[in-house]
Amino acid sequence: MKLEGTFIFRIQFEHLLIYNKDAAIAICSQQSRIPELLRPVVSQFLSEEELLNIAENLEIIFMSMPQSIKKLTDFINANGGKLVRTEILAGNREECVALDLGMMLFQSCAAEVFRAHKLGLSWDGDLDPEDIVVINEDEVRITKIPMPGNGSKKVRDVRKVGDLFMPKFVKGEKTALYFTILKMIWQLQVLMMLKKNGFLSLFSDILV
Known part of the structure; x- marks a missing residue:
């Protein structure tokens, strides 16, 4: 019919x-x-x-x-392909500085991960750039569906986000000032998660 x-x-x-x-x-x-x-x-x-x-x-x-949506890699390439620049600071010292775009992408991605963690969900570190999109030029979303998971799985998520983004904040042999400080904070965050969940001995290399 x-x-x-x-x-x-x-x-x-x-x-x-x-x-x-x-x-x-x-x-x-x-x-x-x-x-x-x-x-x-x-x-x-x-x-x-x-x-x-x-x-x-x-x-x-x-x-x-939304008004726009792009894969993470396409979004970065469309905005010049770089997340850092070199600047001459006080004392004629040349430093690597993070662009606002890079800081926004990292912070938004980290917020997406921690939102999932708050709900007891995790990707168990199984994330790659293809799983990440940028919506409306200023919001990062992870399209892969997270699963219930706590403890070491959340730690792997945090490490993976760092692994995905930190190389993008290096120019030559210098790491952007933003990430030099943030890396210490990020490692401390992971260390606290490890201690809280009793997995410190499993990830003793986290601060290397």
């Missing part, structure tokens, strides 16, 4: 971002391959709900869609 009329299919954009990151980015940036990426998403939902017969009369509405 063919159903008549128009059917509205509302998709929370945040859910699409988690389910199919490439489709979410394509839609937000109005790429020509939107139908190609979106069709499998909609078809799977309609198939699961046994509603394939309404596909021709379906209107899709995306709720809470």
